[in-house]
Amino acid sequence: MVEPEKISSRILVVDDEESLRLTFKMFLSREGYGPVKTAGTFEEAMELINNEEFDLIISDIVMDGESGIELLRRVRELCKECPVVMVTGYPNIGTAAEAVRLGAFDYLAKPVKKDDLLRTARMALQQFALWREKVRADRQMERYRQDLETVFRSVRDMIITVDPELKVSQINERARQWATALELDLEVGSSLKELPAPFRVFVDDASRVLESRREVEEHQVELELDKLGRVVFRISGVPLEGRSEQFIGAMLLFRDVTCSEYQEQRTRRTRFHRLAGGSPAMQAVYTMIENVGPVDVTVLITGESGTGKELVVEALHAESPRRGMTLVKVDCTSIPENLLESELFGHKRGSFTGADRHREGRILQADGGTLFLDEVGDISLANQVRLLRFLQERTFYPVGGDQPVSVDVRVVAATNADLRRKVQQGEFREDLYYRLRVVDIHLPPLRERENDLELLARLFMERFSKQLDKSITAISDQALQLLMAYRWPGNVRELEHVIERACVLCAGSTITSAELSVEVLGDSGTPSLADGGESGSASFLVERVGGVDGEGEEERIVRVLRQTDGNKAKAARLLGIDRSTLYRKMKQYQIVDA
Template identity: 55%
Template sequence: MSESHSDIHILIVDDEESIRFTFEMFLRREGYGFITTAATLDEALKAVEKENFDLVISDIVLANSSGTELLKYVRSKGQECPVVMITGFPNLNTAAEAVRYGAFDYIAKPVNKETLLRFVRQALKHWDLEREKRSLQQENEKYRRYLEVVFSSVSDAIVTVDEELNIVQLNETARRWFSEIEKAPVTSLKQLPGEMASACLQDAGKVIRDGQTVREHQVECHNNNGEKRMVSLTAAPLRDEIEELSGAVLVLRDITMGVPVEVQEGERTSFHGFIGTSRIMQGLYRLIENVGKVDTAVLVTGESGTGKELTAEALHLESLRRTMPLVKVDCASVPEDLLESELFGHRKGAFTGADRDRPGRLFQADHGTLFLDEIGDISPRMQLRLLRFLQEQTFTPVGQDSPIQVDVRVIAATNVDLHEKVRAGQFREDLYYRLKVVEIHLPPLRERRECIPLLVNHFLRRYAEKLGRNISSISDQSMQILSGYSWPGNVRELSHVIERGCVLCTGSTIQIEHLPQELVKRPVRDDIPAVVTTRPVVEYGENDVDTEKEQLLKTLGRAGGNKARAARMLGIDRSTLYRKLKRYRIVIDSLS
């Protein structure tokens, strides 16, 4: 059987059983695998309702109906497969009517095997070509829309010039910047005064002369008002359709500390503590705004350091509960035997050490929001108690008989795959869906690298001010290293790196020497599988493991395999250490 024929779905409609049987036999012997037959229009309509066909073969004249009615119905359902009509009385009017309603062709009876198979092959080939054409059109349209979105979302200044350094095209940002240093219309880079124009002229001339890209570097410039602007400039060759050099394209980005990044109308550089201008962050801001106003449970997911607590704060501030308390509980940091009392409270004498009544976090969050971080770490008993609360909005403190009614919105967060824990029987499915009325997934920093320069400058300003240092910039090479690193600890890790740089920097610019060596020597790569087992003495090839994994292995070795001690030595929570061990597939099976 031909593989190309075996998955073809064909519908045969004829009120003569012998013709249906004969056509089906011809087609099956030819290798067509899915054949459906119908004796009446009603049977055919039911078949079309259930299935999408690649080809329909129908007699024009059916008992008490017409095959043309089937043809019109197929088209009304949006099925555009070819329809071949069979007629015992061929004439011009019959053909015209069939074509008018979209038939591929019609065959006059009697129909022999060769004629049937020839028309089937032609119809299916036509259908394949039509689908391929539409697919290409859709891809082209998708690509066109993608390019439009890309160019419409670019906040950098973009300038193209010809070989004579005449300006060919400017985007809106470039036009605005140039108007700040030269009010008159500008047609050539040679007309522009100032440091930025001089750098553009120099780089464009070098590109046109050498045909090579001038890599990103920083330029300090001033506008007509004397305001300082730090600009990152890159120039690249512009080639025509036959790959001949036709000019240069310049891309300028404002990286001035304390100056807002230019963005498209309606876009934001920050939102309730989040920093970023990428499309994925714009979507996140809108989602938080919309979900915040709806009083429902939310599950926040994402890797460690992506901002789950920040998300809970933003949701609370966007809600009608913003004037009421936002109470936070880190489920991973509270011992299991104390978490129940922490959440639900207890009465005096409920257990040893309970020397007074204590209201739980749920009571404290009444009319406000309760944020449960690391929800995936709670015990089965706590899962059941939390489920009952979500269902009834009541709870009973430890040592008390009567329940307490509260009005609390619950936001939960986790960096583990809760759905996988449900499948493994480690987390209640009913609680999972109660918490996940709406899910907000936070992107890792490596998926929004375009936000890194903005984040770097944000943290640079923060820590320079906090430490009282006169630090105003970061070198091109340092920024390149930061932008190329995969950031397994995400924004939190970036914040720590910049704080460290500000502590070590004695001048005005953070340089490579102020960055951690694991970033400088070799950035962490996501495409290197981690399959190393921790042992007393292990030799690693230079290209086998990344620097963070090496640090984990060395620290675990120094801690004698004690994970709690290793976590303290690394300055991280035990839950964070467990996640890193799982991420790098490190199995502690023999440490001395």
Template identity: 50%
Template sequence: MTETATTEAAILIVDDEISLRNTFSIFLKRAGYATVIAVGSFEEAVKEVSSRMFDLIICDIVLETHSGIELLRRFRQLGVTCPVVIVTGYPEVETASEAVRLGAFDYLPKPVEKEALLKTTRLAIRQYRLEQGKREAELARERYRHFLEALFKSVSDSIISVDHDMRILKMNHAASVLFCALQPELREGDNLHSINQKEELTQLTDNVAKVLKTGIELTDHRVELFLGGTCKVLSICISPLDNGTGQSAGAVLVLRDMTPKKQKASQKRNHFHKMLGASPAMQKVYLLLENIGRVDTSVLITGPSGTGKELAVHALHQESPRRNRPLVMVDCTAMTDTLLESELFGHKKGAFTGAEENRMGRILQADGGTLFLDEIGDISMTMQLRLLRFLQEKTFYPVGSDKELQVDVRVIAATNVNLKDKVKAGSFREDLYFRLLIIDIHLPPLREREGDIPLLTEYFIGLFAKKLHKKITGISEQALVHLCRYEWPGNVRQLEHAIERACILCQGTTISSADLPDEMLGRSKIDRPQTIPEIGVTAEKSGNHPRLFTPTDEDKQTTEKILAALKKAGGNKAKASRILNIDRSTLYRKMRELHIDADMFG
């Protein structure tokens, strides 16, 4: 203990002789003790120790009204723990033994010499400070022990300590719960080998033995373990147990349950952004879109035509941090290679015939936002290579330019074909396929969306009744049964078109079976009632009623050609227009006029 710490102590002098009080005070202050308080009576001494703490009390054995022994006894009643030095001119055995019993530190016989006073003061204060430090250390250790015990009991990780014979020294509550399915009666004192009932646990005990033998810690060893009928993933750390002297007393096992927590069942949703449906299949899709939308990586959306891939793209974009940036959509099948390359990457003026000015490509337009590449499975091998380089580097060259541009774009691709089959057939690059397949979302066909058809039907009836200015309020039970039994090769888009057609044909407030297409009623054209038009109805009206028409031979020939092209293109209108060598807008117009539904081709 330093001299400074000693001289900073507070000292109380109790003596009824003023000359002795002053002499002691002068000696002690000159020795460097800054706080020295001197009083002359029993009452004053009690008052002082009741108001502040002292490191030493020097008290005369004889006071005017009381003895020093009485004062010492009173100090102990008040809880005073500092040393007390008794000053006396007549030491007696009985007085000495009583003083010692009450905790007096020492005697100073009168006359008190200066050096004896200062030496006794130093020793008393030093010992008091040492005892204080010891008590504080013990209290700290006790608090730390209680803290460790509370931590050991409450921590969620399972903790087991074993000795060199693998006897369990200590285990917390979490460990008892973890292993209760294997060994309900496992307790402290049992051997760790008693849980050795599974191959995974055999490996665990082998690892403990290895750590006990080598003293080398094993960290983050992860195993799958079936406990209580469920598969748990445990991260296991095994460390040597130090007994505090550097010697090994055994090993400590810490087992952390890494099993993914089951998400609380989210409230059933009947829509998500622009997507509609309450079926279990769509609930999974909503959850995927919600989680994947937040992750800024490429996404591949698969599923048959008409399942709502564009709506899924909108949902992903809205769920992403890029929601306030552009969403640029590109139909990869609507353009030739040259046009698609220019459309995506842009071009420099004069790059090719017809390039009369610089053009910003769709990729650059989407900078900071999202780029959607629809029907990516139909692009050529040349374009696949260019896209692959762009996806890998996020850089590109506009057509006719030697200046490289860099963009920050999230790419979402979609296809209704099986890209894996195309890879096997050699018509789609495998490296591009895996680059796109970082995360994939499959949209289920309508026939797998149990219970969604009534919901979608109600929505489309409301939509088209308002659009056509009709007071249609619902659909008959029989008609709805037909819709629910139909296979829907064209999925939601086909249902939308069927309800639009039914709303056009409906003469009252309720859609009936007669307003539905024949294929949805399970009838052939031969069985079709004469009141139903062969092709459909035109958009022309006579008064408030749709006008039926009889198709001409030319209409029939055109219908057959369009149907054949659509069948060959699998319902893809962009492909069908190229097969027919006509503009896509012309194909759309002819299909509306002849009431041809491409969705039936899937």
């Protein structure tokens, strides 16, 4: 196995003795380093250094014309950080001291032994690799900090973060202006404990977060202030975690909600772009989208399957300055792993078997707009490396290409996986996780969205009623009760399919329990196929799924398949069974082509 520092180790050997240049090149190349280039004069060496990047330079000190010391000085003037090893047949203290002063990595005396050369090269390249990794990490953390500061400044709420000693570590501009207007001492380094008595709630909430390391839910408090009289504040607190889940303090979010204009603005919304729901959980999602949409940072959307993550992406794009440009969506699970790299980055003609033409990747298609990476948690470690490099540099190389391509793209990713657990298990890169999660928006499951189910069910009923050209105007109390009692493991997407199926089967103006799927009925106490009710289930399907009189299970399946033109996914939804159950039934009844 090739050692890491030998992979693409670009080395320049400078010496006016051709035999020595070729010997050094042979030793280094056979050891696995490369590419190794050589120069016989100071001018040749400088031309190469000006036009190329090297990981190590090995130079003779004594050459015709300019010396190796001058070469070292010019390398440093060009801000080249690669290590330089000096070689000479006439060592002296003055020359060595000058080389060290200019930052030479080491000093080798002729005749140079092979083992000494290789050991010095290995140590120099290892040190340079460590230095580059540190620089890369520092740049990544600086970008991460800048992204957070951008979000911090743009959020409409007032924000104060405190350390475990209740000292202010950050305060956004809105909070600073508010504190200045009230003549409060709220600056970085000040203590919340020094706030006047009316603001004791700030100290109490922050202390509760610090002690329990849990969120303090949003609540509203009345404060009697000398300058403003009685005001109402909405306030909440959340714990702050650094990398590796290290607890670092608490964040307080608050706003004066006394103003009637603000109360009008905050009237509970039931629709936001294509999202629907009036629950507190969805109000928080709408607010996050409004705050983060205009800020050009990477966003990670999390939540169970079917919660509407794609709709959040569309809303973020619509709220951003890029709304007039393209939103490109990539489902990372639908593209074979060996093709995902080409799909994202594009490829050049002839770069692999079957690449008979140049192809523009999805990233380039999204230039100027937004790139949505759905189910990003499922991509391989190899593609994670390429994606991380793109997110850091905003440049990429198409497959088979040797010239970098720069793009201006906002990246939004989504996953239903627990990325923290994947990071702990070594299945997802930690640096990519933090690069994607500059801001995260979590979509709650349907079971946690208080009172949203009825609203969504009626919206879907109206939509499918129009599509099917029917006059369905209501849902019976019994059907609604069954819907409310169901667990909804498939979330909003499953509800949509259930209502679509009910509308197709509905013969009147009201959806009844008879039109609901087997899963919904079974979860409420009625035997279902999923719970082992497949034996003798023909009569159950006829009874509960609106079958024709005297129609058996086989005939019912054949009829629905014909109605859907053989679309098995849609047929399974109409039958109220899983697609796997439908395939099993088709095999049982030898239904080949309906």
